[in-house]
Amino acid sequence: MASHNPYAPSTASLGARTAPADVTSDVSVWRDGKTVVALQDAALPPRCVKCNAPADQPTKERTLYWVHPAVYLLFFVGGLIVLIVYLIIRKKAEVNPGLCEPHKKRRLAALSYGWLGFFGGFLLSILGGGGAATLVGLLLMVSAVVIGMAWGRLIWAKKITEDEVRLQGFAPDYLDDLPNYPR
Numbered sequence: 001m002a003s004h005n006p007y008a009p010s011t012a013s014l015g016a017r018t019a020p021a022d023v024t025s026d027v028s029v030w031r032d033g034k035t036v037v038a039l040q041d042a043a044l045p046p047r048c049v050k051c052n053a054p055a056d057q058p059t060k061e062r063t064l065y066w067v068h069p070a071v072y073l074l075f076f077v078g079g080l081i082v083l084i085v086y087l088i089i090r091k092k093a094e095v096n097p098g099l100c101e102p103h104k105k106r107r108l109a110a111l112s113y114g115w116l117g118f119f120g121g122f123l124l125s126i127l128g129g130g131g132a133a134t135l136v137g138l139l140l141m142v143s144a145v146v147i148g149m150a151w152g153r154l155i156w157a158k159k160i161t162e163d164e165v166r167l168q169g170f171a172p173d174y175l176d177d178l179p180n181y182p183r
Contacts, residue, residue, distance in 0.1 A: 031181060037166055050099065050170075056100055059099075067086055071086060111148055111152040115144075120144075121136075124136060
């Protein structure tokens, strides 16, 4: 007669667990609606993420970080606490998004305007002598930050787990060439 062991681990979740993707297949990058799902060590296809043209080689590997959005509620407690918690629990993924030559130039121009416009606006607001120069400097700073962030952003992490990375910011044509995510 088998007796019940109260110290044995639960087996309820072992039978119900299904893998998020078919890891044994050759495919390691999928489409799930407007989201790209990739395995942690997978390379993205060598195409421009903004227009699906062939990517200008070599593609640069970028590090993306992600934390659960609820962490940002700690701003009500204090900024330093959010920073400490963020640095401790963030998840990291290495991805290699490709860009064609025109989109590389556009991104470089946006980032250049962002940095130069911000510091130029800062100097103008401080050294401008007050009044209209300060207002123009502040407007230049705000526009530089907005344009630098909006046009300079490539892709972003929607969620990162131990097994997979969910990314957004891809062109519809890029998504159309990917296989559907197996559920």
